[in-house]
Amino acid sequence: MGFEKINGEEWFREELYTDVAQSVKVKSKLVEDQSTLDGKKLQDIVIIDTERYGKVLILDGIFQTTEKDEIFYHEPLVHFPMFSHPNPKKVLIIGGGDGGIMREVLKHNIEHVDLVDIDGKVIEYIKKFMPTLPETAFEDPRAHVHVEDGFKFVARCVNENIKYDVVIVDSPDPVGPAVSLFSREFYLDIKRILADNGIVVRQTGSIVLQSDEMPSNFRHMKEIFSDVTVFTTDVPTYQGGIFSFVAGSNKVGIFNKDLEELKKRYAESGIKTKYYSPENHLASMKLPKFAQDNLTQYSYGEELIIDMAGCNQDTIKSEKKWREFVVKLCDDVLKMKRYGETIVEDFGFAKSRTAGFSIVQLIETSSIVAHVANYWGYVCLDIFTCAPFDPKATIKFTKEFFEAEKIKALYVKRGEFLTEEIQMINLPKN
Numbered sequence: 347m348g349f350e351k352i353n354g355e356e357w358f359r360e361e362l363y364t365d366v367a368q369s370v371k372v373k374s375k376l377v378e379d380q381s382t383l384d385g386k387k388l389q390d391i392v393i394i395d396t397e398r399y400g401k402v403l404i405l406d407g408i409f410q411t412t413e414k415d416e417i418f419y420h421e422p423l424v425h426f427p428m429f430s431h432p433n434p435k436k437v438l439i440i441g442g443g444d445g446g447i448m449r450e451v452l453k454h455n456i457e458h459v460d461l462v463d464i465d466g467k468v469i470e471y472i473k474k475f476m477p478t479l480p481e482t483a484f485e486d487p488r489a490h491v492h493v494e495d496g497f498k499f500v501a502r503c504v505n506e507n508i509k510y511d512v513v514i515v516d517s518p519d520p521v522g523p524a525v526s527l528f529s530r531e532f533y534l535d536i537k538r539i540l541a542d543n544g545i546v547v548r549q550t551g552s553i554v555l556q557s558d559e560m561p562s563n564f565r566h567m568k569e570i571f572s573d574v575t576v577f578t579t580d581v582p583t584y585q586g587g588i589f590s591f592v593a594g595s596n597k598v599g600i601f602n603k604d605l606e607e608l609k610k611r612y613a614e615s616g617i618k619t620k621y622y623s624p625e626n627h628l629a630s631m632k633l634p635k636f637a638q639d640n641l642t643q644y645s646y647g648e649e650l651i652i653d654m655a656g657c658n659q660d661t662i663k664s665e666k667k668w669r670e671f672v673v674k675l676c677d678d679v680l681k682m683k684r685y686g687e688t689i690v691e692d693f694g695f696a697k698s699r700t701a702g703f704s705i706v707q708l709i710e711t712s713s714i715v716a717h718v719a720n721y722w723g724y725v726c727l728d729i730f731t732c733a734p735f736d737p738k739a740t741i742k743f744t745k746e747f748f749e750a751e752k753i754k755a756l757y758v759k760r761g762e763f764l765t766e767e768i769q770m771i772n773l774p775k776n
Contacts, residue, residue, distance in 0.1 A: 348407060349375075358394055358402075360409050363555060364587055368409075370396050376475045378658055381467040399583060399761050401476045405468070409583045413478055416446050418581045419549075419589070421622040422630060424450035424575055427512045427545040429611055429627060430601050434511040435539070438503075440496035440527060442516035443468035445480025451514070452486050453617045459489050460510075466493035484500055496527055500535045509541040515548035533570050540596055546571070547593040552586025552635045553578070560590040565761075567594040574668055575601040576641065577630040579621075588634070588763045603628070646761025647712060647732040650740055654725045656751025661701065662718050662725055665690045672707045672714060679743050680735045681773055683710040727751070730760070 349372070350359050377393035382696035392404040400413030411419065424447055428434050435457045439447050451459050463469060469491065472479060483489055492499060503510075517527045525530045529550075546567075551559035560576060561715040569572045571594030578588050585639055593601065604752070606734050608624035633641075674686045685708040693701050702718035711732040718725055725748060729740065737757045745753050 354415070357596045358392070358404065359475060360404070360407060360585070362408055366555065366585060367581075368403065368585055370398065373397055376401065377471050378468065379471075381465050383464065391465075391467060393471055395567065402577070403468075403472065403476065403508060411444050411446060411479065412583050413476065414478060415582045416444075417619075417621045418579055418696045419584075420446035420450050421619050422577065422579045422626070422642050423447060423516065423547060423549065423591060424516060425617075425619065425622040426630065427514065427547045428454050428590070429604060430593070430595075431511055431625075432543055432546050436510050436512075437504065438462070438510040438539070440500070440513070440515045440517060442514070444472050444476065445469070445483045447514055447516050448489055449479070449481050449483040452483055452488060453511075453614065454766065456488060460492060460499075462492045462494060462496045464493070464495050469493070473674065487678075495716075497529075497532055500532065500539060503539045504535050508539060510539055511544055512698045513540065513544070513546040515546065517548065517683070532564065533566060536657075537570055543595070543597045543600060545593055545600065547591055549678075550576075550592050552584065553588050553590050553634070553640075555586030557640070560592065560637070563592045564641055567592055567631060570594070572596050573598045574602055575631060576633060576637075577627075578633065578637075579630060590637075590687065596774070647730060647759075648734065648737075649728065649730045649758045650735075650737050650758055651756040651758070652725075652727040652729075653754045654727070654745065654748055654750035655723060657723050657725050658749040659720070659723060661748050663720055665692070665703065667706050668703055668716075671744075672705065674713065674747070675729075675740070676707070676709055677745065678689075679740050680709070680729070680731065682731065682733065691735060718726045 348359065349356055352369075356375075357369045358372055359367055359369045361367045372394045374395045376395060377391055379391045381388040381391055389406045393401060394404070395401050397424070402412045403410045428451070434454060437451050437456055437459040439451065439459065439461045441463055442448060442461055443465060447465050448459060448461050469484070473484060484491065515527060540546060543567065548563070550563045553560055564574060564576055574592065574594045576590055576592050578590050580587065581589050595601070605624055605628055608627055612624050668690050669688050672684070676684050689706040691704050693704060702720035703716070705714070705716040707714040709731065712730040714727075714729050716725060716727045727744065737755070741753065741755050
């Protein structure tokens with residue numbers, strides 16, 4: 347990742363993923379620096395000039411924006427929420443140090459915009475080397491720039507009861523300093539600072555190469571906001587094709603807009619855009635079928651509950667065999683890393699309950715738990731993971747390992763949407 351020589355020419359190679367990369371030939375290197383925070387490295391900053399994309403901002407080796415295709419990102423991320431809101435006057439931008447988001451926000455008839463970016467160096471380099479992105483945004487009297495942590499800024503707004511009509515989270519992917527901007531605490535604070543009809547919107551990655559990011563953030567916001575929707579765009583320099591955004595609001599129905607209404611507001615605003623249009627606004631909400639399906643099928647984890655009878659007595663009464671089972675299950679079947687030693691405790695003998703060994707193993711996504719009833723030759727096994735696995739292969743391996751005569755299995759997806767305050771399934775009536 348970074349600068350490399352190809353046939354005597356300098357290129358910049360982006361390796362956002364372990365198995366996919368893209369490179370762009372460098373015409374000239376304008377910035378190669380590192381920013382710090384409290385004496386520690388914050389991020390690497392690179393700005394290059396290229397033939398194909400013009401000047402390119404790169405943070406920590408990842409393409410952030412280019413002069414050529416920035417409108418594909420900045421215009422929809424701004425004008426979708428701004429034209430969805432009935433009359434936005436006060437806007438908060440988290441991130442967005444390149445100024446492109448603020449430039450588009452200031453095209454609207456707003457009164458105040460706060461831009462909060464953790465890295466002041468990015469802002470200064472953009473002003474000097476890529477001034478066509480912000481244009482005059484940083485000099486606009488309505489614009490107020492804060493160089494600080496966006497998570498802490500929002501928390502302070504909660505304490506001071508400051509409200510915004512639109513909040514735009516223009517953050518990188520959830521790594522490094524941006525991790526806190528994807529937390530539940532952050533979303534809850536955003537909910538508290540939204541005014542009536544308030545809208546929050548954020549980027550949520552490629553629906554192809556980051557297939558979990560959009561559904562997980564949609565799910566996250568759905569649990570907090572009254573109305574949540576997804577819209578998309580296409581940014582040529584962002585790997586993975588169609589790029590997604592998730593928007594949420596405390597106002598139900600705020601994203602349900604008629605084309606004629608959008609056309610009227612767009613025309614009356616006098617705003618000039620190159621990518622965004624009222625037609626594009628509505629079309630961007632029409633997701634490919636697989637992406638739409640992911641919104642309803644996404645869950646937090648998978649659980650396999652297995653009961654076995656007629657098991658080999660020597661196997662289920664052997665601590666050594668239980669440890670062997672756990673290792674083989676994790677390494678060969680689930681293919682998940684074990685954390686810590688396998689806990690195996692013997693609770694003795696009883697006829698009417700599970701009383702032999704109890705087994706607990708933490709794994710990289712959750713846990714494996716088992717209980718043994720020696721008297722009955724019975725095993726109760728529970729495998730819970732937050733990563734996909736093959737339940738049929740797991741059942742087959744488990745049955746064969748314990749030489750079980752009978753087996754009953756229940757496969758459950760955990761964390762699906764709950765529509766009632768209390769739901770009871772198969773519980774006794776009394």
